[in-house]
Amino acid sequence: MMSLECFIFILMTFLVTGVQCDMTEVFAEVGSLAVLPCQYSPASNVSPRIIWSKAGKGTVWRMEKSGLQMWGSSWSPNGNQRVRCPHTQFERGHYSLQILGVTEEDGGVYSCRLEQGGLSVETVVMLRIITVSISPSAPMSGKDVSFTCQVTPGFDGSAAAVQWMLNDSRFSRQTRVTSPGDKFKSIVKEKASPRLSGNWTCVVGYGGKEGRASAPLTVTGIIQPPFDDTKVYAAVGSAVTLPCVFSSGLIPSSPIWEKLQPGSLNKRAPSRVAPSFSPSSPSSQLPWDQSASLKEVDLKDEGKYRCSGIIQGERLARNIQLVIAKIDSSVPSKKKGSVTLTCQVSDTSEVTQHEWVRVTYDLNGTEAFGSIHKGKTLSISPLSEESWGTWACRFSGRDGTLGNITYHVPMMSGLSGPKSSGYSQNTTAVVGLSVFLLALLLILAQLYKNHRRKQGIFQYPAMETIIHTVSNEREEREKYRVKVLP
Known part of the structure; x- marks a missing residue:
């Protein structure tokens, strides 16, 4: 509600003879630059006398026709002027007042009076300061948190409209509006959760004008994953990390990882966790990072896990679901x-x-991707060169790719299953038959070679006679040697 002091100030402007009066609403966020408009089309080239004043505070700033400037004592602490009226705008008839780093106390009614050639023109401006505060500023998840949007001075009646925004999206929860004294407040109370983290903005509309102010909220506790039942996707045989990160500086005591029974959020699974499950943080991790890992994912690892730790006497927990992906291969009968x-x-x-999508690699190891085939299933021919290499199945959701898994088709491979086994037996039979034929060919070649050698000898009878003569003489000498020996 407008104070009596402000009302009297506006009333006096109407009672001054020859003065024209107009009212303008201006909103400014605390700490920002506020610009109070004052515009007048000069009737001559003579510089006007400009006086800016505030109701109940006297002169803020003024400039005489000679160009001499003066500041009110409260607006120039230690010689640092908080207000200014840029001379560069005077030629266009703009005499707006700029207030640097506005405070809540700066809210109120201001007057801009221009005096030129016996004519006095006055503009009245209502400056309202908007402040957004959050208490506590960094609440722990699950604790109460309050958001307050305060406007100073307040409004007459309930004509003001207030809308809260969270990260530029409309926040539609119920709010409470109060008007204590000359202030206006809109209050929102919630339970702190990661979903409320971000930038909170209060948008106020009044008199055809709109103003806004913002403040950030950081919720402490488990920040990764930010929400319960977050899904983590992993392929069979791969390694995976289940995130569990507390706010920086929050070191949980008695951290626990456990696997929950299917369909239950409270009961532990009898088998607890897989042998490859590593709940202890490596030495390279920060103490508030309690993420765990699975070195080699198996089908039995699918399910829900819970990470928890005690902070400030309260156990904080986050549930994570591990989703397993695999590729099945089958041989259609038809x-x-x-x-x-x-x-x-x-x-x-x-x-x-x-x-x-088919992924291939050149000699340098550079990846090359083939055309994309949509659908849950894919039919390929392992005997076809176009099917050799690695096939990747990518599965996506509304927010993008969730995960992928690969299947390798080796070069010159056969079909899987019984048909593949038959193909392997046929190959062995062909190899064995080839070896047998090669050995038979070598034997025939040797027989033919011996036959040709004999034919070659019988073609020269004289040589044959010499060979027999030499042989007979050798036999006679052997007989004679035997007789001579005692």
Whole structure:
């Protein structure tokens, strides 16, 4: 409600003879620059006398026709002027007053009076200061938190409209409005949670004008993951990290990781966690980072996990769901020479799309991606060169890619299953037959070579006679040697 002092100040401007009066609303956030408008089209080139004053405070700033400037004592502490009226705007008839770093006490009624050639023109400006405060400024998750939007001075009646915004989105929870004294307040009370973290803005509308002020909120506790039941996707055989990060500087006591029973948020699973589950933080991690890891994901690791720790005597907890992805291969009975790959995700509640893409690598190890095939299943021919390499199945949700899993088709591979086994047996038989034929060919070649050698000898009878003569003489000498020996 407008104070009596302000009302008398405005009334006096109407009673002054020859004065024209107009009223303007201006909003400014505490600590910002406030600009109070004052515009007049001069009737001559003679500089006017300008006087800015505030109701109940006297002169704020004034300039005589000679150009001499003077400041009110409260507006120039220690010689530092908080107000100014830029001369560069005078030629265009703008005599707006600028107030640097406005405070709550700066709110109120201001008057701009221009005197020129016996004519006096006065503009009245209502400056309202908006302040947003949050208490406590950094609440712990689960604790009460209060948001207050205060406007000084307040409004007449309930004509003001207030809207709260959280991160530029409308916050539609119920608010409480009070008008104690000459102040206006809009109050929101909530339980602190990560969903409330961010920038809070109060938008106030009154008299056709709008003003706003903001303040940030940081909720302490478990900041990663920010929400309960956050899903983490991992492929079978891969490593995965389950995040559990507390606010910087908050070191939890008695941290615990546990696996919950299916369908329960409170009971522990009998098997607790997998052998590869590592609940202890590596030495390289900060003490408020209690994230855990699985070195090699298995199908049985799928499910919900809970990370918790005690902060300020209260146990804070966050539930995380581990979703497992795998690729199944099958040989359709009606399609010989082909394999069907199926992308399986243990929880598809967030999955909206599946995509298959072939990934190949050149000699330098550079990746190359083929065309994209949409759908949960993909039919390929392992005997076809176009199917060799790595196939990746990417599954996505509304906010983008959730995860992926790969399947490798080796070069010259056969079909999987019984048909693949038959193909391997045929290969062995072909190799064995080839070796047998090669050995038989070598034997035949040797026989032919011996046969040709014999034919070559019988073609020269004289040589044959010499060979027999030499042989007979050798036998005679052997007989004679035997007889001579005693």
